[in-house]
Amino acid sequence: MSTQKDTSLSRSERRHKEIRLALRVFRYFLPYKWAMLVALIASGVVSATTAGTAWLIKPALDDIFIRQDAQALIYVPLAFIALTALKGVGRYVQNWCMHFSALRVIEKLRQELFHKIINLPLHFYEEAQVGALMSRVINDVGMIRQSLPAFIQIIRQVITMISLLYVVFQQNFELACWAVVVLPVAGFPLSLFSRALRRYGRKNAEVNASISSMLQELLSGIRVIKAFATEKEETDRFNKENAKIIRINFRQSCVSELSSPVMEFIGALGIGLVIWYGGREVVQGNMTPGTFFAFMGALAMLYSPFKTLNGANMNVQNALAGAERVFAILDDPALKTEKGGGLDVNEPFRELAFRNVTLRYGDESVPALRGITLTVRSGERIAFVGPSGAGKTTLVNLIPRFYVPQEGEITLNGRPLGDYSLASLRRSVAMVSQDAFLFDTTIAENIAYGRDPALPLDMERVRRAAAAAYADGFVSELPGGYETLIGERGVRLSGGQKQRLTIARAILKDAPLLILDEATSALDSESEHMVQKALDNLMLNRTSLIIAHRLSTILEADRIVVMECGQIVDIGRHEELLGRCELYTRLYNMQFRALDEPCGTETASTES
The missing domain is CATH 3.40.50.300 (P-loop containing nucleotide triphosphate hydrolases)
Incomplete structure (x- = not known):
């Protein structure tokens, strides 16, 4: 009983730590709130046009192909072209704003980290590995860049899902209930995958720092290596570290790739229920084929953003792993920058x-x-x-x-x-x-x-x-x-x-x-x-x-x-x-x- 309580407590603490870490990263994006706001509006446009495209399936089938309405033959294709163009503009604006703000945040974080590192006392460098510090400044800060785009992508996918849910419920309420009944089931594997991805992201950053340190040492000491003819030994040592990186990346890829078929299988359960129930309604004459296929199109689009959330979640977890390592240096109370007094040496030496x-x-x-x-x-x-x-x-x-x-x-x-x-x-x-x-x-x-x-x-x-x-x-x-x-x-x-x-x-x-x-x-x-x-x-x-x-x-x-x-x-x-x-x-x-x-x-x- 106490073990379960300790486990839940540690999970709760871990969750609170992740939230605090994410909020701290988010504060670096606040100076670019206008870009974030525009990106959110643009993502809303993309989500709305996606839902609008799904809604057009019903008039396309019922009005054009079944009733053969000439007027619909004009407005449906034009509406589809307009929605697609609007979606493309929205996606471009969203991505531009995200990359603009993310690159500015990288610049700011690298400046802060380098300023902290270069102002540390000399004894810090006698103990630290130069390659590991290089990895913090370049790789770990670079990983944080993924956080805002992934966050905006998650918001966009959520808005898209809400918009598509409106379409499917508006088409047929009972059928929509059958479709979304499996969505809560997907939350459990998504949570498991998040923890695994975060763990592997942290390990990946650590091993990258280790191999950067090794490369810096080996290339700086290349004369000694050649003088002692130890190319083979050093190559073997490098190969071991390189193999460790590959193993961790492979495991991370396995977790990431496993999440997609799991999500697809859960989605397939929902779609299977919809085809069974909706097909029966069409056969019995309670639903038009256009309504059913519009519903199916919206449903297919609905599961797609849900699967995309997994990829965005992987980027968020990698970003948080990088943020942990960056803030570990910025916040470490033991790493105190050098401080002097306020006087200048402006008199002759005595x-x-x-x-x-x-x-x-x-x-x-x-x-x-x-x-x-x-x-x-x-x-x-x-x-x-x-x-x-x-x-x-x-x-x-x-x-x-x-x-x-x-x-x-x-x-x-x-x-x-x-x-x-x-x-x-x-x-x-x-x-x-x-x-x-x-x-x-x-x-x-x-x-x-x-x-x-x-x-x-x-x-x-x-x-x-x-x-x-x-x-x-x-x-x-x-x-x-x-x-x-x-x-x-x-x-x-x-x-x-x-x-x-x-x-x-x-x-x-x-x-x-x-x-x-x-x-x-x-x-x-x-x-x-x-x-x-x-x-x-x-x-x-x-x-x-x-x-x-x-x-x-x-x-x-x-x-x-x-x-x-x-x-x-x-x-x-x-x-x-x-x-x-x-x-x-x-x-x-x-x-x-x-x-x-x-x-x-x-x-x-x-x-x-």
Whole structure:
């Protein structure tokens, strides 16, 4: 007994959830209520003309073919043509209004979803799958587009059914009762099909997101796949996900296709009863053949929209499944967008101070940074060294507030970082990392990335920045010069060329604080030499924080911060640390001894 109550309660809750979800989707269509109203009126015209076409069957048979009325021979065909033309106009207007409003809603939803996603903190992207996010923005929002057209179609079919019911009851009340007695029976399978379609729609969206993530990962890592000759293994992995999609789509199709014959069979029961009862009435002379065939025509048209409701219902269920996944991101209280203060960084850089800063990633018990206390003054060149996992990159990522520490405080010019707006804070910091990311656009647009889009592109400043980064030479030799498209992630350029363009981008940004995160670690010796010259130009008259892979690049730093296990071990100049700091001495000896040995020995990694 309690189990039945729990089941009915869960069904009731599920029904209320669906209604709330549908109403929320519907609110996005409210700004286009005029289009919805016109679509409803047009659907009423389509329904009325459908019923009018059914009504014309009686005068066509009785007046033209049986009584051979010459006048009817004129007005019945003309009425049929007029009704068909009016129906076509109504259908076109209805579809135009539905698609207009649906596409506008897609635009609005995609804007809201992308705005939410792109303003989420950096740690969200470290946990989320890019392909799954792409699927939410493209596929799931696209599924919502079906909701209003399907809703209008349901209304149109209901109006059509009401109009046709009027025709059949007006023709013969008793016969109509026999015809519609089976309609309530169709409600039960329609409800079962709705739940199944909704379930498969949700699964389909999830699997599509999964395969999008896999494709994004595989195509981004195609060089690694080919280097390890794992095409067959990755193809097998893709085939498994692809087969899963096919299975779910097949089951969804089976449910959808099963609903049609079930509905047709229920309709056939009603039609069979009508033929038996109506045929007997015609044989006994109680009904004219025209009346009977007009009734049958209206009845056939009546069952058609009832079957169409199943297809519309499938679209509604898919739309609700997509809406669930979209609103899951928009409404998730755990997904909080980044927020800064109200102040702009509009004064010269004087000092950046870390006071007892501690940071943990997520729910990890071991902190990534522990008790960091450090002051950076204007014009200083400070280097960070230490083994992998020491926390060097994590530390500098706190400055533009990519992460927010749980304990301690970071101040800029005496004010907490949280008091400044994120945009102005990040505009005051230029970062160059070993991952030289470039966009699939022109070289000029990449160098000037982040400029005010309302202002024209200043090519003179772009060229000066490129020259200072030692990039002007190779750019000028390209067929398109600064208008050359460089491909996705700059695939058409070498590593050194890409790095020099990112340095040119940082030079053009002209931020007072510079962060170099192992900017030369992935380059060969010749490229490193050229990039190091570009970095020297970049660091002129700027406060610089340098994460070093090769200690030879930071020997002249004003201070060297030695880190290990998220803590600062020692701070000083190269001469002071050598011998005093055991970790620094060990790192220095490992690297410089390797340079002195003929064959070279492996050096311990000092990357973050």
